[in-house]
Amino acid sequence: MHTLQVDLGARSYPIYIGRGLLSQGELLRQHLAGRQVMIVSNETVAPLYLDRVAAALGEVTHETVILPDGEQYKNLETLNRIFDALLEHRFERSCTLVALGGGVVGDMTGFAAACYQRGVAFIQIPTTLLAQVDSSVGGKTGVNHPLGKNMIGAFHQPRCVIADTDTLDTLPDRELSAGLAEVIKYGLIRDADFLAWLEDNMDALLARDHAALAHAIEQSCRN
Ligand SMILES: NC(=O)c1ccc[n+]([C@@H]2O[C@H](COP(=O)([O-])OP(=O)(O)OC[C@H]3O[C@@H](n4cnc5c(N)ncnc54)[C@H](O)[C@@H]3O)[C@@H](O)[C@H]2O)c1
Incomplete structure (x- = not known):
């Protein structure tokens, strides 16, 4: 956690x-x-x-x-x-x-x-x-x-x-995508390292890998 x-x-x-x-x-x-x-x-x-x-x-x-x-x-x-x-x-x-x-x-x-x-x-x-x-x-x-x-x-x-x-x-795929769009926005606006991490881990996020999701949520909440 x-x-x-x-x-x-x-x-x-x-x-x-x-x-x-x-x-x-x-x-x-x-x-x-x-x-x-x-x-x-x-x-x-x-x-x-x-x-x-x-x-x-x-x-x-x-x-x-x-x-x-x-x-x-x-x-x-x-x-x-x-x-x-x-x-x-x-x-x-x-x-x-x-x-x-x-x-x-x-x-x-x-x-x-x-x-x-x-x-x-x-x-x-x-x-x-x-x-x-x-x-x-x-x-x-x-x-x-x-x-x-x-x-x-x-x-x-x-x-x-x-x-x-x-x-x-x-969660329906469409709603997952809506959330990921918001996550990408945080990367684009405020955090280049996080944006690079997102590029490397997008497949895992789309596959709902829990460790990747938890990291993305944490980074987004920090921003
Ligand atoms: N307060 C804020 O700072 C803030 C920021 C951004 C957006 N919002 C508001 O958030 C709302 C949009 O939120 P949203 O995108 O979560 O939409 P939502 O609450 O309408 O949820 C989207 C759909 O997913 C369903 N759902 C929710 N959790 C599910 C789950 N685990 N499994 C299956 N289905 C599930 C919901 O029943 C709904 O049909 C808008 O009203 C927007 O104004 C508020």
């Missing part, structure tokens, strides 16, 4: 990168704010990985919100489903939201966490390469408005990011 520390003073947080991290329950449990946990996922990712996250929570009970899948649902109406679930289950300020999915789920869960009771804890479990290298890191959260993408949002830092490269095994 690679661990990167994002240094933001009191809001610093670790990014864990590697295989099998969803089975290491302690990684998740040590960052919970209290005993109320809401897992937010979508109808594609939940059937694949929700059980693993639930098992990682061990004896900590949780509630779940499953959102429809797609950028077109990244809006205030869908966001309200998260607030409905939090209020119906009487979640308090000491709760933790866990985002399990790609950038859409991560952005919406983070924004819900920024707003609910003026701000509660949240944890990112990104399951697309794009989310692992970009959207889960940096604290930008939000939803779209009919008049503009990502126009309603807030900065809200996660307590940790758990990037389990095993989740990339089920």
